[in-house]
Amino acid sequence: MPLTQQLTVAIIDSNPALGSGDCIKKDDPPDSRVSTVTPATISLFKDVGAWQYVQQHRHAYFDRMQVWDYTGLGYTRYNAREADKEVLGCVVENKVLHRSLLSCIQNSDFQKTIYPSRLTSMSFSSSSSTIGVGGTSSRTTPYTHGNLAKLELSDGSSLYAKLVVGADGSKSRVRELAGFKTTGWNYSQNAVICTVEHTEENQCAWQRFLPAGPIALLPMGDKFSNIVWTMNPKESSDCKSMSEDDFVKAINHALDYGYGPHPHSRLFGGDIFSWLGADVTSSANECFEVPPKVVKLVSGRMAFPLSLMHANSYASKHVVLIGDAAHTVHPLAGQGVNLGFGDAFSLSRVIAEGIAVGSDIGEVSLLKKYEADRKPANIAMMAVLDGFQKAYSVDFGPLNVLRAAAFHGAHFISPLKKNIISFASGEHKLPLFS
């Protein structure tokens, strides 16, 4: 990207992953935090030359996926081949994604500095939208820091920047300091995540909807899989404290006969996983399968509270938000990082377009183009995920058929989506969710 190459970039993060120069080895024990990256994200990584580094580490492409429901009412299987696709996605440990992106920027020749520190405060010089000419504006230090944001770091140093990109996660300090308002709610649900081992390699992504939420088993390569199990907070603390053996039993129970029978017929028309590509359709001629047994827990168990949060705006003068700082979604379909990478690439394209026509990259009219590009896509995704979360977070009992029908998506989602969209754009106070 020659257009953005001349920019001077500072990366501020106290995350030890950034500082440690040591490489990760292919046979290191697997991490408990993984991400499912979509084909779209993979091609973005390839474009910037980061995917080659991912390929040097453990990663697992999967070309099949099975989604079913504990009621035994139905199941859906997706197969990439039927949609003329190679893969549906790839599961990569977060540390591998971090390392790969880091290697990628280290090996490219633009000016960057990594500050292993935290952002503590941020200030802006007085707005220059209207400048008076009358007074004796004695500018002793012309242009020093005039049109820049000033950042103060926890190590006492300070920096000046034309543009501050807040990529600091769901509790974003940048968002707070820049005064972006957010809307959102907690799902009184936790996700328990960990990495497990099988006796043979798992090559399919599995997701089963249980009364309290979905459990997902994602292939990681080398006979490892990752579990993302949504449950209520009480259950999650039980899960964390029970013995490893009991926990493994609980997982196998949840992925097989626990809570209800195996389904016999295909039912779900399902377009929740439409992010995989426009034309991934469920495979009519594939039978229901039981996921591979888990034999061992190979990482710690972590629990994360789940929430939905959306910043009302992503851009102001000198500041933009990307990733979880702008939007935190339910991890149901593993979309969090993919939306974030989508943001990052959109922003870099908008900046390049601005540079092409000599714009100031901190100018709000330029940054609003990024917001206009990403906000609708992100809101729609949030609405879809939230809709499914609602459909599955309460056990409707006799209404299970309705819930299975929710897999058909469209009918159920549209009014809901509308609600959230008007909600997020500030037209309504609160959407009516029962």
Place this chain on the structure above:
Amino acid sequence: MASKLLNHLRALYTTNNHSPSHRLSNPKLIFHLPRSFLSVSQSLLHARPYSDAPEPIPTGPPLPEKPPTNGGTTSYKKNVSRASNFSSSLNEAELSKFSAIAETWWDAEGPFKPLHLMNPTRLAFIRSTLCRHFRKDPHCARPFEGLRIVDVGCGGGILSEPLARMGAIVMGIDAVEKNIKIARLHADLDPVTSAIEYHCTTAEKLVEEQREFDAVIALEVIEHVADPAEFCKSLAALTVTSGATVISTINRSVRSYATAIIAAEYLLHWLPKGTHQWSSFLIPEELVLILQRASVTVQEMAGFEYNPLTGRWTLSDNVSVNFIAFGTKNHQ
């Protein structure tokens, strides 16, 4: 982008369909048959009601060496601090309008909102045409490195600053002292733009000083000057041989009346009422012609279209409201 741009012939053709009162039956003839064209054009130019200009456009070939100087300016001198007491392009009534709102140049939501919105689009046109003409790499961040550009009627520097970021050695000039002050203050906020040279002067003055530039750009200025033809001559004189001249303005079409004036000044309240005087607008043929007479050949022309839903401007082949022309200075 370049593919979207229209060559001047197509532009002229399109304009024919849009401007109700003037029809050039065969626009291709313009440059091949200058004499017969000029006779057509004189009527065009006469048809143009110069409500503000004290002197009409000179009539009939051969063109006078120097048109009568603008005698009307001095009587307006009162409030406006300006470049020169005696300059052919100055229209004092117009200048006092700009002086009155000078402080709002950089308020992206203020009176100059349309210019801010249009900026990326017109810069895309300039980037594309100048890169091609000067054989610069359009894929790099500073393609204008080494080019000397003068931004005539720079106002608060909305155009000068991006040009400087794109690498050009920029001089911005404006007839209103206040504008130059604002431009200076704002450019000093950024090390890259602080290298811009701003002067309160006019194109004619620079010609007297025998200044020359690789590219001379005057966007949204010609509709405010007293004598467009003389103004174009000055722009041409400032352009080195084979250099580039870029001009944008508003078309004098019925549609432009509705869009540019009613919408911008009355409905959207972007501009103070009375900012534009419809009668002083040029149609594309007239601009091409007066530039040609000043030895600048228009090579490309494009229109700007505003989409009220997206709030964006795009380049198009519709020159019926706002248009921009890129020309090159002929060898003499």
